[in-house]
Amino acid sequence: MICAWRYTGASAMSESSVFGILVRMPSAEALVEATRAAKRAGFRELDAFAPFPVPGLVEALGYRERMIAPLALVLGLIAAAGAFFMQWYASFDYPYVVGGKPLNSWPAFLPITFEVGVLTSVLTAVFGMLIRNGLPRPYHPVFNDRAFDRASSDGFFLLCPGASLVDVETCLEEHDVREIKELAP
Known part of the structure; x- marks a missing residue:
C-alpha cells in the first residue's frame, strides 16, 4: 500500500552530523515489512x-543466536571444577581429620x-547479556526525538544508523510510512 509520508527532518543537517534515519510506521505488520525491505x-x-x-x-532484523548460554555453561563447569580442586587440595595440604572421615571426602565438597x-x-549470563546488548545505555540519539516517546505505547519505529535520507526514502517508498526523520548524534 502506498501512503503519502511526511518528511520532518532538518534539511540543514550535513551528512556528517546525521546519526541515522528514524522511520515511524503505523502498525506492527508495516514495521516487519519495512524491516524486511530494508534488509x-x-x-x-x-x-x-x-x-x-x-x-x-526478530527474524526480519536478522537476529543471530549468541554464544552466551554455552559460555555460561563452560565457565560454570570450569569454576565448579576449580572449587572442587581447591577443597580437595586444601584437605591434603592442611589435613584435619573430622569424625574419622577420609581426607578426600568428596560428598562434603559437593555443596560448595x-x-x-x-x-x-x-553471573556470566547476566554480564554477557548486558555487554552484548550494549547496556547500560544512558543516552541514545533516538531519545532526542519527541515522537519516540510513543515507542512505549503505540509507536512502531525503524532505525537505520549511518544511512542517508535518500536511500531510506527510495527503499521504503512502496511501504506505509508515517514519518521519516534524520537523527542528530
Missing part, C-alpha cells in the same frame, strides 16, 4: 522499536562446588 536493500545494523513483542520482527558453578554461570 533486502542492503541496510545493516537495523534496530526496531515497538511497544510489544512483534511476531516475525554446586554453588560456585551456579553462581559463575548466572
